[in-house]
Amino acid sequence: xxxxxxxxxxxxxxxxxxxxxxxxxxxxxxxxxxxxxxxxxxxxxxxxxxxxxxxxxxxxxxxxxxxxxxxxxxxxxxxxxxxxxxxxxxxxxxxxxxxxxxxxxxxxxxxxxxxxxxxxxxxxxxxxxxxxxxxxxxxxxxxxxxxxxxxxxxxxxxxxxxxxxxxxxxxxxxxxxxxxxxxxxxxxxxxxxxxxxxxxxxxxxxxxxxxxxxxxxxxxxxxxxxxxxxxxxxxxxxxxxxxxxxxxxxxxxxxxxxxxxxxxxxxxxxxxxxxxxxxxxxxxxxxxxxxxxxxxxxxxxxxxxxxxxxxxxxxxxxxxxxxxxxxxx
Amino acid sequence: xxxxxxxxxxxxxxxxxxxxxxxxxxxxxxxxxxxxxxxxxxxxxxxxxxxxxxxxxxxxxxxxxxxxxxxxxxxxxxxxxxxxxxxxxxxxxxxxxxxxxxxxxxxxxxxxxxxxxxxxxxxxxxxxxxxxxxxxxxxxxxxxxxxxxxxxxxxxxxxxxxxxxxxxxxxxxxxxxxxxxxxxxxxxxxxxxxxxxxxxxxxxxxxxxxxxxxxxxxxxxxxxxxxxxxxxxxxxxxxxxxxxxxxxxxxxxxxxxxxxxxxxxxxxxxxxxxxxxxxxxxxxxxxxxxxxxxxxxxxxxxxxxxxxxxxxxxxxxxxxxxxxxxxxx
Numbered sequence: 001x002x003x004x005x006x007x008x009x010x011x012x013x014x015x016x017x018x019x020x021x022x023x024x025x026x027x028x029x030x031x032x033x034x035x036x037x038x039x040x041x042x043x044x045x046x047x048x049x050x051x052x053x054x055x056x057x058x059x060x061x062x063x064x065x066x067x068x069x070x071x072x073x074x075x076x077x078x079x080x081x082x083x084x085x086x087x088x089x090x091x092x093x094x095x096x097x098x099x100x101x102x103x104x105x106x107x108x109x110x111x112x113x114x115x116x117x118x119x120x121x122x123x124x125x126x127x128x129x130x131x132x133x134x135x136x137x138x139x140x141x142x143x144x145x146x147x148x149x150x151x152x153x154x155x156x157x158x159x160x161x162x163x164x165x166x167x168x169x170x171x172x173x174x175x176x177x178x179x180x181x182x183x184x185x186x187x188x189x190x191x192x193x194x195x196x197x198x199x200x201x202x203x204x205x206x207x208x209x210x211x212x213x214x215x216x217x218x219x220x221x222x223x224x225x226x227x228x229x230x231x232x233x234x235x236x237x238x239x240x241x242x243x244x245x246x247x248x249x250x251x252x253x254x255x256x257x258x259x260x261x262x263x264x265x266x267x268x269x270x271x272x273x274x275x276x277x278x279x280x281x282x283x284x285x286x287x288x289x290x291x292x293x294x295x296x297x298x299x300x301x302x303x304x305x306x307x308x309x310x311x312x313x314x315x316x317x318x319x320x321x322x323x324x325x326x327x328x329x
Numbered sequence: 330x331x332x333x334x335x336x337x338x339x340x341x342x343x344x345x346x347x348x349x350x351x352x353x354x355x356x357x358x359x360x361x362x363x364x365x366x367x368x369x370x371x372x373x374x375x376x377x378x379x380x381x382x383x384x385x386x387x388x389x390x391x392x393x394x395x396x397x398x399x400x401x402x403x404x405x406x407x408x409x410x411x412x413x414x415x416x417x418x419x420x421x422x423x424x425x426x427x428x429x430x431x432x433x434x435x436x437x438x439x440x441x442x443x444x445x446x447x448x449x450x451x452x453x454x455x456x457x458x459x460x461x462x463x464x465x466x467x468x469x470x471x472x473x474x475x476x477x478x479x480x481x482x483x484x485x486x487x488x489x490x491x492x493x494x495x496x497x498x499x500x501x502x503x504x505x506x507x508x509x510x511x512x513x514x515x516x517x518x519x520x521x522x523x524x525x526x527x528x529x530x531x532x533x534x535x536x537x538x539x540x541x542x543x544x545x546x547x548x549x550x551x552x553x554x555x556x557x558x559x560x561x562x563x564x565x566x567x568x569x570x571x572x573x574x575x576x577x578x579x580x581x582x583x584x585x586x587x588x589x590x591x592x593x594x595x596x597x598x599x600x601x602x603x604x605x606x607x608x609x610x611x612x613x614x615x616x617x618x619x620x621x622x623x624x625x626x627x628x629x630x631x632x633x634x635x636x637x638x639x640x641x642x643x644x645x646x647x648x649x650x651x652x653x654x655x656x657x658x
Contacts (some may be wrong), residue, residue: 034371034380035658037367037368037370039654039656042363042365054654057653057656082650083624083639083652121657125656305653305654305656321412322633324386324419324633325633325634327634329364
């Protein structure tokens with residue numbers, strides 16, 4: 001082959017000056033820039049059909065205190081290693097729908113219709129993508145909540161405060177619910193958590209939601225085939241779920257790690273939103289060591305869509321190996 | 330947190346026996362299993378809009394002679410390391426459409442409508458996914474071919490032999506075209522290549538295609554913003570393309586590697602379909618070293634959809650870092 005240099009590849013090359021084979025008059029005008037594909041993806045776990053339904057991707061200025069025990073420069077180094085932009089934190093939100101054959105369950109609800117309106121559709125896309133996936137929100141009979149952070153629970157309500165999933169039971173971790181509804185806990189909590197979370201949770205878990213709410217326990221099935229796993233640390237009642245059908249399994253991790261390019265790669269990093277960072281780290285290492293040992297797939301709420309991966313060990317932590325897109329299910 | 334053991338996670342857990350909050354009568358029946366999302370994905374390179382349009386994924390029994398200088402066991406080890414099934418070769422096909430603002434160019438054409446019919450839609454999905462992406466096949470004004478293997482050229486024709494892109498010029502690498510149309514080369518070629526490729530290429534490049542065909546040269550722009558790069562070895566005229574707009578670039582590699590989990594990871598492996606395996610390896614190493622050094626994105630025809638990644642060096646070869654899915658372009 002001839003020399004392949006940067007100059008040849010990159011520098012402005014001379015136009016080949018090809019003659020037009022087709023008269024200009026019959027050439028169609030290029031269509032205007034199009035929209036992105038709808039953000040849903042389907043796969044099977046045994047007889048269960050999983051639909052990952054993205055709620056969008058949030059981009060924000062990297063907080064100075066993103067990681068309590070790493071410097072901003074170290075975080076930026078991790079972003080660079082992941083070919084991500086400096087000083088920008090990119091966080092995807094990816095709820096899933098599980099069709100077990102007898103139940104149609106949504107796990108976590110995304111940032112909400114109100115967020116869609118506030119962000120001009122950058123986040124809060126869940127309802128639109130559910131529709132694109134052919135899933136009627138009225139057909140969702142079960143909503144399973146992993147923990148009480150806004151990007152997981154706010155989507156329970158429409159912008160007017162009414163129920164987003166009017167025919168669904170709302171199944172929540174007992175430990176998590178008790179904590180956020182406890183006035184004593186609220187009185188002892190730091191101001192930021194009260195204003196950012198306690199008050200929000202008391203807004204979201206309104207009378208209509210409470211009518212449909214049931215708590216579930218760790219170590220038991222929430223509905224047949226979906227087992228709740230204690231993965232506390234990120235919050236006191238943070239819960240992951242194992243989907244199991246036939247011999248197939250997937251670990252739905254919620255926020256055991258936030259974005260993998262920071263926190264799977266650096267499991268020892270303590271993110272500012274980990275309520276008990278030491279417990280969260282212990283959970284993270286335990287879960288990820290298990291995923292590696294079992295060669296079990298993980299579905300990550302904050303992984304890049306469609307958020308399904310295997311995990312392998314690296315020197316300092318873990319790396320996700322995305323499961324290849326299958327265009328035929 | 331409580332003990333997180335495999336047993337707790339995996340073993341059959343006791344149903345939580347939650348009471349139904351919603352009467353059965355108002356519960357919607359779960360919808361029947363749905364279809365996969367349409368296989369297209371959009372991103373920008375400067376002012377260019379790229380649409381990756383998948384043609385599908387082929388699954389076949391792993392050939393014993395897949396890699397000339399590695400054993401089948403070694404190939405299976407690489408599959409296991411990628412969490413892929415043993416003895417199965419999974420190969421995606423991912424053409425792209427480039428809207429430069431003045432041209433609407435398709436790079437490579439996939440396996441064809443005939444393949445769609447023969448495989449019941451497992452491959453040959455290009456035309457359907459183009460339509461899903463809102464791209465009228467009649468609006469494609471330029472088809473750019475990387476090399477003359479069936480999964481890249483067969484889609485030029487519909488099942489009845491007529492033009493799949495009736496308003497497009499067909500731009501082909503001069504070296505590649507000359508080789509496959511040369512009767513002397515055909516007379517000297519091994520029987521398998523004659524039957525599998527020479528005869529197929531003379532079928533595909535029929536009178537109608539030839540009327541619209543123009544050859545292009547390496548190191549020059551094929552159309553403004555798309556430069557042809559000599560990446561011979563896989564075939565004698567195998568060509569990659571650099572898309573360049575403003576300060577943004579992407580390297581459209583065609584078959585510099587086939588699937589990355591085998592051939593980026595093991596650049597020294599000689600696949601049976603590399604016509605000149607030694608030259609193909611040299612090209613592969615040169616291109617991938619450049620991609621690493623320049624931190625340039627690669628668009629890989631045989632990468633898992635949407636096939637856009639950065640590349641980093643590993644001990645023995647290279648690893649792709651998929652660019653995170655962006656649901657808003």
